[in-house]
Amino acid sequence: MATPHQVSMYGLREFPWVRAGDRLSELIPQAIQRNGLTLESDDVVVVAQKIVSKAEGRLVKLSGVEPTREALDVARRSNKDPRLVQLILQESGSLLRVVPGLVVAVHRRGWVLANAGIDQSNLEDNADGEWALLLPEDPDASAQRLRFELWETCGVEAGVIVNDTFGRPWREGVTGTAIGVAGWPALIDRRGARDLFDRPMSQTVVAHADELAAAASFVQGQADEGRPVVLIRGVRPRSPNGSGRDLVRRPEQDLFR
Numbered sequence: 001m002a003t004p005h006q007v008s009m010y011g012l013r014e015f016p017w018v019r020a021g022d023r024l025s026e027l028i029p030q031a032i033q034r035n036g037l038t039l040e041s042d043d044v045v046v047v048a049q050k051i052v053s054k055a056e057g058r059l060v061k062l063s064g065v066e067p068t069r070e071a072l073d074v075a076r077r078s079n080k081d082p083r084l085v086q087l088i089l090q091e092s093g094s095l096l097r098v099v100p101g102l103v104v105a106v107h108r109r110g111w112v113l114a115n116a117g118i119d120q121s122n123l124e125d126n127a128d129g130e131w132a133l134l135l136p137e138d139p140d141a142s143a144q145r146l147r148f149e150l151w152e153t154c155g156v157e158a159g160v161i162v163n164d165t166f167g168r169p170w171r172e173g174v175t176g177t178a179i180g181v182a183g184w185p186a187l188i189d190r191r192g193a194r195d196l197f198d199r200p201m202s203q204t205v206v207a208h209a210d211e212l213a214a215a216a217s218f219v220q221g222q223a224d225e226g227r228p229v230v231l232i233r234g235v236r237p238r239s240p241n242g243s244g245r246d247l248v249r250r251p252e253q254d255l256f257r
Helices: 024-034 049-055 069-078 082-091 139-154 208-220
Strands: 008-011 044-048 059-061 092-099 102-107 112-114 131-133 159-168 171-182 229-233
Touching: 008 208, 024 044, 024 049, 024 139, 024 229, 044 049, 044 139, 044 208, 049 131, 049 139, 049 159, 049 171, 069 082, 069 092, 069 102, 082 092, 082 102, 112 159, 139 159, 139 171, 159 208, 171 208, 208 229
Parallel strands: 044 159
Antiparallel strands: 008 229, 044 229, 059 131, 092 102, 102 112, 159 171
């Protein structure tokens, strides 16, 4: 009888509320233990960007933001708070589209996403919308640091992915996307491999970290689920480790902008 390939995903319940200065490398092992699990080598720890940003102090109070003339103009065209637009401009390299209710930006790190990834949901004491959360300054560095600290704490070498939810051109809805990767392949190059009929593959490069980020996002949820960390077990790719930067298409290869 054939043995099926199995991949397991564990959404860690009862994860504590994260605030600036908290050490995720302490909170995550504690949550793993509370959920009756242990961290093993070759596990992948997928961490929601939101708790990484909170721990790193990326929360901004809008009352302290002074919009520029450009921000006021974009705010008028997008019907957005000028102070929020100012943050979008500060986090962006350029803007691609401005329409009522939406600003599509090219983030300084190269991602194309709504509002430069700035979020105002699931923030404590934010009923008045006066707080905004920025993406981590360097998600790859965040992932690398967390991986090293988990090794120090748990004594195992696990992969770490920082994920966020992005919209996609020509597709409805948002999905999980890897913005930081450490100790794990970001891309798996299948060019040169043979298909089932021995035909060589010439184009296929798999966005492996994005696939795991999307799978984890399904477990994490998007509203009040409270599961920002997912442990993935049973994935063993034979490819070099990469980074979130590997997933960003270079401008000279972009056929759509």
